[in-house]
Amino acid sequence: MPRAETPYSGLADTWGRQNRKLHNKSCAECGSDFRPRRAGASYCSRPCARKKNGGQNVQLQTWWVNSKGYIEGRVLTAQGHRRVKQHRFVMECHLGRLLREDEHVHHRNGVKSDNQLDNLELLSSSQHTREHNSERVYRRGYKLNLSAAERGRRSERMARRHSDNRAAALAKVEAPRG
């Protein structure tokens, strides 16, 4: 029976079978002669492929939005893989150093996912609290612009309520159980 014609180019594999499609190539990194597995392969091995970007051509950053609306991610840095909040990471890249825990990064326009550098501000934790409290709407107290008389009445009422609560609590403790 005649042998079927091989559809391939007739390149011999290591056993002398003429079944190879692709010619050997020279590795773009180390120059060694290798047998490509795909037509598009340019490197002999994975280490050689990675070297083309200084060993860094793995995926450097992945980002997602966390349950609180902040962008969070995993990045490859000099410290290895790190889990970071994007606004803090942007500030760290800008300053060229890591942030301490008491250093907060504030979103000037209040949009948690707007992490452009000019929307971010580095604050100490106390400055940050002050910043947010200044925007806070107080439902009671000084922001109500009460007259001195009204403030006095309210203060008395609260004092009375407080002492009533206290009396009620004492009565409960002293009441016989049964």
Ligand SMILES: [Zn+2]
């Ligand atoms: Zn190579």
Ligand SMILES: [Zn+2]
């Ligand atoms: Zn803030």
